[in-house]
Amino acid sequence: MNRLLWPRSLSGALIGLQVLAPKPQTGSETNTQQRKLQVRVRRLHSVCLSHTQMDAQPYFPVQAGVGMEENFLSLDDILLSHERLPVRIECTFPRLGFLERSSDTQDIVEGTKMELPLWLSKGLYEKKRRVLSVELPKVYREGWRTVFNADPNVVDLHKRGPYYYSLGSQMLHFESPENPDIAQTLLQTFIGRFRRTMDSSQNAYNEDTSALVERLDSLEKGLFKSGQSGLNGFQSWEKGQAGQLTASSLVLNYRKRKMADGPH
Amino acid sequence: MDPAEVEFLSEKEIVKIIPNFSLDKIYLIGGDLGPFNPGLPVEVPVWLALNLKQRQKCRIVPPEWMDVEKLEEIRELERKEGTFAPVPSPYYMELTKLLLNHASDNIPKADEIRTLVKDIWDTRIAKLRLSADSFINQQEAHAKLDNLTLMEINTIRSFFLDSLNFMYKLRSNMQPASSKGKAMDY
Amino acid sequence: MSDALSDDGSHEDSQEDVMTPAELIVKLEEAWLNEKFSPELMENRSEVVECVMEQLTHMEANLQRVKKGDAKASIHRMEIDRIRFVLSSYLRSRLQKIEKFFPHVLEREKSRGEGEPSLLSPEEFAFAKEYLANTETYLKAVALKRMPPNLQTVDMIKAVPQPYLDSFVFLRVKERQENILVEPETDDQREFVWSCAVDLNVEVCVLVWMAPGDHEPAEITRP
Numbered sequence: 001m002n003r004l005l006w007p008r009s010l011s012g013a014l015i016g017l018q019v020l021a022p023k024p025q026t027g028s029e030t031n032t033q034q035r036k037l038q039v040r041v042r043r044l045h046s047v048c049l050s051h052t053q054m055d056a057q058p059y060f061p062v063q064a065g066v067g068m069e070e071n072f073l074s075l076d077d078i079l080l081s082h083e084r085l086p087v088r089i090e091c092t093f094p095r096l097g098f099l100e101r102s103s104d105t106q107d108i109v110e111g112t113k114m115e116l117p118l119w120l121s122k123g124l125y126e127k128k129r130r131v132l133s134v135e136l137p138k139v140y141r142e143g144w145r146t147v148f149n150a151d152p153n154v155v156d157l158h159k160r161g162p163y164y165y166s167l168g169s170q171m172l173h174f175e176s177p178e179n180p181d182i183a184q185t186l187l188q189t190f191i192g193r194f195r196r197t198m199d200s201s202q203n204a205y206n207e208d209t210s211a212l213v214e215r216l217d218s219l220e221k222g223l224f225k226s227g228q229s230g231l232n233g234f235q236s237w238e239k240g241q242a243g244q245l246t247a248s249s250l251v252l253n254y255r256k257r258k259m260a261d262g263p264h
Numbered sequence: 265m266d267p268a269e270v271e272f273l274s275e276k277e278i279v280k281i282i283p284n285f286s287l288d289k290i291y292l293i294g295g296d297l298g299p300f301n302p303g304l305p306v307e308v309p310v311w312l313a314l315n316l317k318q319r320q321k322c323r324i325v326p327p328e329w330m331d332v333e334k335l336e337e338i339r340e341l342e343r344k345e346g347t348f349a350p351v352p353s354p355y356y357m358e359l360t361k362l363l364l365n366h367a368s369d370n371i372p373k374a375d376e377i378r379t380l381v382k383d384i385w386d387t388r389i390a391k392l393r394l395s396a397d398s399f400i401n402q403q404e405a406h407a408k409l410d411n412l413t414l415m416e417i418n419t420i421r422s423f424f425l426d427s428l429n430f431m432y433k434l435r436s437n438m439q440p441a442s443s444k445g446k447a448m449d450y
Numbered sequence: 451m452s453d454a455l456s457d458d459g460s461h462e463d464s465q466e467d468v469m470t471p472a473e474l475i476v477k478l479e480e481a482w483l484n485e486k487f488s489p490e491l492m493e494n495r496s497e498v499v500e501c502v503m504e505q506l507t508h509m510e511a512n513l514q515r516v517k518k519g520d521a522k523a524s525i526h527r528m529e530i531d532r533i534r535f536v537l538s539s540y541l542r543s544r545l546q547k548i549e550k551f552f553p554h555v556l557e558r559e560k561s562r563g564e565g566e567p568s569l570l571s572p573e574e575f576a577f578a579k580e581y582l583a584n585t586e587t588y589l590k591a592v593a594l595k596r597m598p599p600n601l602q603t604v605d606m607i608k609a610v611p612q613p614y615l616d617s618f619v620f621l622r623v624k625e626r627q628e629n630i631l632v633e634p635e636t637d638d639q640r641e642f643v644w645s646c647a648v649d650l651n652v653e654v655c656v657l658v659w660m661a662p663g664d665h666e667p668a669e670i671t672r673p
Contacts, residue, residue: 060546060549060550062610062611063611065611066429066430066433066434067433067434067436067437068437069433071611072608072609072610072611073609073610073611074611165430165434169433169434169437172437180438183434183437183438184438186434186437187431187434187435187437187438190430190431190434191400191401191403191431194397194400194401194427194431195397197427198393198396198397198423198427199393201423202393202419202420202423219430222426223423223426223427223430226422226423226426227420227422227423229422230418230419230420230421230422230423231419233266233267233418233419234267234415234418234419236267237267237268237271238267238361240365265486265487269539272532272535273479275532285521287521287522288522290522290525290526292525292526292529293471293472293474293475293505293506293509293529293530293533294471294472294475294529294533295472297525311528311532312525312528315525315528409620417620421620425617425618425619425620428618429614429616429617429618432616432618
C-alpha cells in the first residue's frame with residue numbers, strides 16, 4: 001500500500017504547491033518565501049522532466065506513457081491518475097468512513113458506491129480478492145462506443161475526457177468482458193480522428209488555434225503541437241527567419257522573474 | 265531536426281561557379297578544391313559558392329535542373345503520378361531557396377522557378393499527408409517512400425512518428441495480459 | 451565505409467588507419483544524424499570525435515602561421531566552423547539523451563560485460579553519474595526529506611521512462627540489401643527489422659520500424 005501511495009501523492013503535492021502558492025504581493029516576507037518555493041518547484045520540474053522538442057525548450061517534459069503504461073514523472077499521467085472512477089466497495093473498510101463524505105458512519109461498508117481516483121482504485125484492485133469493483137465510466141460503455149464507431153469526429157473528446165485514450169487504456173487493468181471492445185474502440189477512434197488532427201495541425205499557420213484544439217483529447221493536443229512545430233519550423237525557415245538569432249526563452253523568463261523580484 | 269540543419273546539410277552539395285580571381289588549390293579537411301582561375305568554371309560546395317558570391321568574387325552557374333522547362337515537366341509528372349516522382353536533387357527545396365535568395369541575378373527567370381518549385385513542393389506535401397493518413401488507416405507497419413527528401417520528411421517527422429507510436433500503443437492494448445501492465449506497481 | 455556503424459570495434463580499428471580526413475568527416479556526420487534520429491543512446495564514437503578534434507587542432511595551428519587577409523585562410527576557417535558545428539551538435543544531442551535516460555544508461559553501463567564496448571565515453575560517463583547524483587540530492591532537498599522515513603527514496607529506474615525501442619523511425623537504405631524481407635506484423639519479424647535498421651545505418655530513412663529488445667544484427671547475411 002505505502003509503496004503505492006507515496007509517489008503519486010508526492011507528485012500531486014508538488015503540483016498542488018505550484019498551483020496553490022498565491023500570487024506574490026509586494027513587501028511581505030512570507031510571500032517572498034512562497035515565491036521562492038514556487039520557483040523551486042518549477043525548477044524541480046526542469047531538472048527531472050525530459051523532452052519532446054530538443055532545441056526549442058529550456059526543459060523537456062516527460063511524455064505521457066500512453067496505453068497501459070504510466071510515466072511517473074509525466075504531468076499528464078499524474079493528472080490522469082487523479083481522474084475519478086465510480087467504484088463499488090466489496091468488503092468493509094474499517095475506520096475509513098471519512099473518505100466518504102456523504103455518510104457519517106465510521107466504516108465504509110460493503111456495497112457502498114463511491115468515487116475513487118484512478119491511482120487508488122488501481123492500488124486496491126485485485127483480481128483474486130474482491131476488494132472493490134470498478135464500473136466503466138459512461139464514455140466507455142456500449143452506448144458511447146456505438147457513437148464512436150459511427151463517427152468519432154463528432155465527439156468533443158476534451159469534454160468527455162480530456163484523457164479519453166489514456167483513461168480508457170487504464171480501464172483495461174480492471175477485468176471486464178467488455179475490455180476487447182473498449183480497446184478496439186479506442187484504436188478506431190484515434191484512427192478515425194487522425195486525418196482531422198493532422199490537417200488542422202498542418203494547415204493552421206499563424207492563426208489562433210484554440211478553436212481547433214478545444215475538442216481534442218490531451219494526447220491529440222500533444223500531436224497537434226508537434227505537427228504545428230514542424231509546420232512553423234518550416235515556414236519560418238522558408239521566410240528566412242531561421243537565420244535570425246533570438247534569445248532563449250529561459251533567458252527571457254529569467255529576466256522577467258528578476259524584474260518581478262526587483263523591489264525586494 | 266531543425267530546418268536550418270537540413271539547410272546546413274544541403275550546403276554540402278556541389279555547384280559550379282565561375283570565379284573572377286585566381287587562387288591555388290586549397291586542401292580542406294573535407295577534400296581539395298580549386299585551383300581557381302578567372303573565367304574558368306570550377307566545382308565547389310554551396311556554402312563556399314554563396315560566400316564567394318556575397319563577396320562578389322564569382323558567378324554561380326545554376327544547376328541544370330533549375331530551369332523553367334525542366335521544372336514544368338517535373339511538376340506535370342508530380343501531378344500525374346500517385347506516388348512520389350523522382351526529384352531533381354535531394355535538396356531541391358533548400359538549394360532553390362539558397363541560390364535564389366543569394367544569387368538571383370545569376371539565374372534566369374528566378375521568379376518563375378521559385379513558383380514552380382513551390383508548386384512541386386505543395387503537390388508532394390499533399391501526397392505525403394494523404395499517404396500518412398492511409399498508412400494510419402490501414403495500420404501498416406512499414407511503407408516505402410522512395411524519392412522523399414529530408415526536408416519533406418522533416419516537416420512531418422515528429423507529428424507522424426508520435427502518431428504512429430501512439431497508435432501502436434493503443435493497438436498493443438488489444439493483446440491483454442501483456443507484460444506491460446505489470447510494471448505499474450511503484 | 452557505409453557498413454561500419456553496426457560492426458564491432460575490431461573491424462573498425464583495422465579500418466581506421468586507411469581513412470582519409472574526408473571520410474572521417476562523413477563518418478562524423480553519419481554519427482550525428484543517427485544520434486539525432488534514433489530513440490535511444492547509440493554507442494559512443496569517441497574514436498571519430500578524437501580524430502576530428504585532432505584534425506581541427508592541427509588545422510588551427512597551421513592557420514596561426516598564416517598572415518592576415520589570406521583568402522585561403524578564411525575558407526579554411528569557414529570549414530572549421532562547419533565541422534565544429536556538427537561535432538558540438540553531435541555531442542550535445544548525446545548529452546540530451548543522457549539527461550533523458552540517465553538511470554537506464556548507467557544501468558546498461560553497469561551490466562556491461564568485460565571487453566564489450568562502452569555506450570559512453572569516459573566524460574559522458576562522469577556526466578551521467580553526476581547528473582544522477584545531482585537529481586537525487588535535489589529531490590531529497592526539495593521534497594523527499596519531508597516525507598515519512600520509509601518513503602524517502604525514488605527508484606530512478608522506474609521513475610524515468612526508458613527509451614522507447616518500439617518507436618517508428620524513418621530509414622534510408624544506403625545500399626541494396628537482398629536478403630531482407632520486411633513483412634507486417636509478427637513479433638519476430640519486428641525484431642528482424644530493427645536489426646536491419648542497425649545494419650543498414652539508420653539515417654534519414656524510408657521505412658518505418660524500430661523494435662524491441664535484441665540489438666544484435668546477427669541474422670543478416672550480406673549479399
